[in-house]
Amino acid sequence: xxxxxxxxxxxxxxxxxxPDAPGPAYCIVIPPPNVTGSLHMGHALxxxxxxxxxxxxxxxxxxxxxLPGMDHAGIATQNVVERELAKQGLSRHDLGRxxxxxxxxxWKAESGGTILGQMRRLGDSVDWSRERFTMDEGLSRAVQxxxxxxxxxxxxxxxxxxxxxxxxxxxALSDIExxxxxxxxxxxxxxxxxxDDSVVVATTRAETMLGDTAVAVHPDDPRYAHLVGRxxxxxxxxxxxxxxxxxxxDPEFGTGAVKVTPAHDPDDFEIGRRHNLTSLxxxxxxxxxxxxxxxxxxxxxxxxxxxVAALREQGRIVAETRPYLHAVGHCSRCxxxxxxxxxLQWFVKVEPLAKAAGDAVRDGRVRLHPADMAARYFDxxxxxxxxxxxxxxxxGHRIPVxxxxxxxxxxxxxxxxxxxxxxxxQDPDVLDTWFSSALWPFSxxxxxxxxxxxxxxxxxxxxxTGYDILFFWVAxxxxxxxxxxxDRDPDSAVPFRAVALHGLVRDAHGRKMSxxxxxxxxxxxxxxxxxxxxxxxxxxxxxxxxxxxxVSEEWVTGARNFCNKLWNATRFALLNGARVPDARPAPxxxxxxxxxxxxxxxxxxxxxxxxxxxxxxxxxxxxxxxxAWDEVCDWYLELAKATLAGQDAAAAGTTREVLGYLLDRLxxxxxxxxxxxxxxxxxxxxxxxTVVTAAWPGERAAxxxxxxPPTDPAAEAEIGSLMALVTEVRRFRSDQxxxxxxxxPAALTGIGGTPLASHEDAIRxxxxxxxxGAGFTPTASLPAEGITVELDTAAAIDVAAERxxxxxxxxxxxxx
RNA sequence: GGGCGCAUAGCUCAGUGGUAGAGCACUCGCCUUACAAGCGAGGGGUCACUGGUUCGAACCCAGUUGCGCCCACCA
Numbered sequence: 001x002x003x004x005x006x007x008x009x010x011x012x013x014x015x016x017x018x019p020d021a022p023g024p025a026y027c028i029v030i031p032p033p034n035v036t037g038s039l040h041m042g043h044a045l046x047x048x049x050x051x052x053x054x055x056x057x058x059x060x061x062x063x064x065x066x067l068p069g070m071d072h073a074g075i076a077t078q079n080v081v082e083r084e085l086a087k088q089g090l091s092r093h094d095l096g097r098x099x100x101x102x103x104x105x106x107w108k109a110e111s112g113g114t115i116l117g118q119m120r121r122l123g124d125s126v127d128w129s130r131e132r133f134t135m136d137e138g139l140s141r142a143v144q145x146x147x148x149x150x151x152x153x154x155x156x157x158x159x160x161x162x163x164x165x166x167x168x169x170x171x172a173l174s175d176i177e178x179x180x181x182x183x184x185x186x187x188x189x190x191x192x193x194x195x196d197d198s199v200v201v202a203t204t205r206a207e208t209m210l211g212d213t214a215v216a217v218h219p220d221d222p223r224y225a226h227l228v229g230r231x232x233x234x235x236x237x238x239x240x241x242x243x244x245x246x247x248x249x250d251p252e253f254g255t256g257a258v259k260v261t262p263a264h265d266p267d268d269f270e271i272g273r274r275h276n277l278t279s280l281x282x283x284x285x286x287x288x289x290x291x292x293x294x295x296x297x298x299x300x301x302x303x304x305x306x307x308v309a310a311l312r313e314q315g316r317i318v319a320e321t322r323p324y325l326h327a328v329g330h331c332s333r334c335x336x337x338x339x340x341x342x343x344l345q346w347f348v349k350v351e352p353l354a355k356a357a358g359d360a361v362r363d364g365r366v367r368l369h370p371a372d373m374a375a376r377y378f379d380x381x382x383x384x385x386x387x388x389x390x391x392x393x394x395x396g397h398r399i400p401v402x403x404x405x406x407x408x409x410x411x412x413x414x415x416x417x418x419x420x421x422x423x424x425x426q427d428p429d430v431l432d433t434w435f436s437s438a439l440w441p442f443s444x445x446x447x448x449x450x451x452x453x454x455x456x457x458x459x460x461x462x463x464x465t466g467y468d469i470l471f472f473w474v475a476x477x478x479x480x481x482x483x484x485x486x487d488r489d490p491d492s493a494v495p496f497r498a499v500a501l502h503g504l505v506r507d508a509h510g511r512k513m514s515x516x517x518x519x520x521x522x523x524x525x526x527x528x529x530x531x532x533x534x535x536x537x538x539x540x541x542x543x544x545x546x547x548x549x550x551v552s553e554e555w556v557t558g559a560r561n562f563c564n565k566l567w568n569a570t571r572f573a574l575l576n577g578a579r580v581p582d583a584r585p586a587p588x589x590x591x592x593x594x595x596x597x598x599x600x601x602x603x604x605x606x607x608x609x610x611x612x613x614x615x616x617x618x619x620x621x622x623x624x625x626x627x628a629w630d631e632v633c634d635w636y637l638e639l640a641k642a643t644l645a646g647q648d649a650a651a652a653g654t655t656r657e658v659l660g661y662l663l664d665r666l667x668x669x670x671x672x673x674x675x676x677x678x679x680x681x682x683x684x685x686x687x688x689x690t691v692v693t694a695a696w697p698g699e700r701a702a703x704x705x706x707x708x709p710p711t712d713p714a715a716e717a718e719i720g721s722l723m724a725l726v727t728e729v730r731r732f733r734s735d736q737x738x739x740x741x742x743x744x745p746a747a748l749t750g751i752g753g754t755p756l757a758s759h760e761d762a763i764r765x766x767x768x769x770x771x772x773g774a775g776f777t778p779t780a781s782l783p784a785e786g787i788t789v790e791l792d793t794a795a796a797i798d799v800a801a802e803r804x805x806x807x808x809x810x811x812x813x814x815x816x
Numbered sequence: 817g818g819g820c821g822c823a824u825a826g827c828u829c830a831g832u833g834g835u836a837g838a839g840c841a842c843u844c845g846c847c848u849u850a851c852a853a854g855c856g857a858g859g860g861g862u863c864a865c866u867g868g869u870u871c872g873a874a875c876c877c878a879g880u881u882g883c884g885c886c887c888a889c890c891a
Contacts, residue, residue, distance in 0.1 A: 162889085180888075187891085203891055216891095250890055258891050266889040327888075340889085372820085376886065379819065383887090471886085510828070510884095541839085542829085550828050554840050561853045572850035618830080622838075637850075727857095734845065734857040 017065035027457035034073035039118035044523035055672035061701035069132035142443035165341035167287035187324035193232030202254035211282035219245040357478035396430030438476035441495035508552030533674035534560035580660035595715035
């Protein structure tokens with residue numbers, strides 16, 4: 001049913017955006033999922049929130065664009081295809097670069113992008129005609145354009161640096177692709193040199209001592225002052241290495257002396273630079289020792305104990321090796337321990353870009369929700385290292401730089417032909433995946449061309465994403481967006497006006513979902529069993545700005561029940577001949593109950609509009625849930641029953657109209673959150689075409705009809721009294737254990753002069769006291785015993801006090 | 817090592833100066849003619865701890881304890 005409904009929406013073109021249509025624009029680009037990915041709860045949350053925003057704007061009369069697409073996901077995708085090849089006993093090198101890339105495209109065509117199909121199951125109202133892929137021709141042109149521009153501006157450079165290297169993926173990684181985890185290691189103390197010329201250094205990575213080219217001590221450390229400038233003998237190799245004084249060394253840590261391995265440690269590299277030390281590379285790209293000698297050919301983790309054993313044999317290990325907890329970096333893609341590696345790579349000089357990215361948030365051109373997330377953002381953009389953008393992969397945007405036979409370096413812009421002549425070759429590396437995703441807000445709209453889409457939909461209205469990629473992605477889109485659009489005025493150069501951050505999806509006990517823990521929930525399973533609406537409502541209901549969302553089967557069951565409740569309420573309305581009036585029912589003929597529920601509808605509508613402004617999805621859901629269930633179903637529908645069954649045909653007619661009007665508006669308000677069930681019910685109730693393009697009951701886009709019906713405080717106060725009174729009667733019946741149909745004792749039968757055999761009796765009795773337009777002053781009397789309780793509803797009823805009086809009176813009545 | 821956040825009912829969480837809330841779970845009573853995926857009525861909390869500000873503190877301030885997250889080039 002949902003699938004058919006979705007297909008119908010798409011066929012009718014309801015999700016398409018026409019940049020030439022009148023009205024204000026509203027645009028969200030989807031955070032592009034990996035082409036290798038499939039829909040998990042995190043996506044489901046993200047997409048639910050975006051879809052709700054988009055659907056509401058569409059109903060409000062905005063020209064809405066929700067643009068879908070995928071990321072080519074360099075390492076991840078290459079790994080997938082390489083694994084496939086491995087099954088056939090092949091490596092990418094067996095195919096060669098061109099054939100391998102061709103193979104990846106083939107894989108993409110056959111099995112990539114399953115997530116796109118899954119998005120349809122969720123009901124995502126994206127414009128499929130604008131689907132993009134980061135490796136598309138157009139987007140690749142955007143990549144090359146901005147690379148060239150950065151290169152010409154001196155913001156991209158090539159340098160030999162220590163970078164994070166994954167010995168399994170065989171590529172450089174940026175800082176954010178490294179995940180740190182505390183792990184147990186051993187701190188080993190090694191004595192270098194002998195006698196007076198000896199010094200003890202401590203290390204957790206003994207194997208790197210093969211590449212040591214110095215020992216460093218603090219300049220002010222008296223213990224080692226005599227050694228500075230002299231040489232010590234490096235054990236095992238016998239090389240003599242200098243002792244240098246460097247302020248970076250912490251005299252308090254360990255022995256206060258540090259071994260220096262410039263080629264295998266970022267700190268040591270800097271020390272090496274300051275003291276002009278040679279860099280000795282001892283490992284190849286797979287982490288295998290290449291230094292000639294005993295350890296040649298050993299993996300880095302085999303070499304460590306071997307080196308330690310050899311040192312121990314020579315009596316070089318001093319003191320106890322002691323356990324030491326320290327942070328170890330892992331490849332975020334495959335988990336392999338990252339190896340710092342000296343190599344020639346391309347970098348983006350981020351300082352000026354990051355400064356601009358920080359300022360855009362600082363001066364309010366981009367608003368973060370929640371606002372306190374800005375602190376983290378500033379911490380990051382204000383202290384960002386240069387970004388290593390080259391990857392030793394084949395799948396991705398190739399670096400558009402050519403090297404000539406005479407050492408010339410030429411960066412090509414789009415369309416420029418490769419340099420002619422012999423000896424020119426292109427840089428073999430590709431760009432970090434995040435380089436192209438950083439362009440996503442405008443590359444998808446046609447940049448660098450001046451397209452209608454770009455003019456209309458940039459800046460994007462809002463970016464919706466998890467706080468976990470605030471740094472990875474958001475900050476980079478800010479940097480590149482502001483840079484690419486520098487010719488615009490600052491206010492419209494930003495990639496988006498606002499960033500709405502949500503949290504992680506967690507399990508019922510607030511634990512992070514992970515495959516290893518086995519507590520993941522598949523959104524598609526929930527969609528199958530509970531429906532897309534229930535799944536969406538569960539997620540939206542837990543989503544407060546920046547907050548994590550705990551979900552469980554209990555929650556989705558509750559959401560499913562809510563959808564079911566709506567279903568039944570609508571059924572009730574249809575069975576009772578509800579009809580949707582053209583306009584809000586005129587006040588003149590309304591009962592107090594009618595006036596009350598219409599007033600509440602107006603209030604909730606305004607409340608929901610306000611909450612949408614702050615991306616308060618949890619509160620939007622709570623407001624609508626309680627309005628629909630507690631007020632509409634539990635009270636208004638019950639009150640309506642009495643009227644519909646009553647003698648007053650005019651009053652019944654009015655109720656039918658109010659019922660129709662009320663549900664029509666309620667379903668529209670709920671549609672952005674639960675599109676399928678509301679479409680089903682709304683079309684049945686109103687005979688309308690589709691609720692997708694029905695007018696939003698609250699605020700509208702400028703130019704469209706607006707105007708909010710007023711609330712009715714008097715009616716709300718009156719109904720409040722009525723509810724309190726009915727509740728008192730119910731509580732009394734429950735406390736006394738009265739069965740249905742069993743009338744309350746004579747002592748309580750005075751309300752409206754009718755015996756109260758049921759709750760509905762009480763309602764009917766009270767309702768009769770309230771003719772349209774009349775005042776409302778119910779009186780509870782106990783005529784049999786001559787007791788009367790008068791409830792003046794102009795003042796708030798102290799129900800507890802009234803209850804005590806009733807019980808006391810009853811007890812007295814029984815005694816007699 | 818630096819930064820940020822959290823601690824409220826059995827569970828997951830709202831609640832930023834004025835009588836402690838929701839959903840689920842639990843207890844009791846109901847197949848009442850939209851819905852038992854439901855209806856009605858209940859029980860349940862020293863708001864982590866200590867001190868301070870205030871007429872008044874879950875809320876503001878200081879400290880303590882416990883937990884979580886992010887960042888990180890001290891071997």
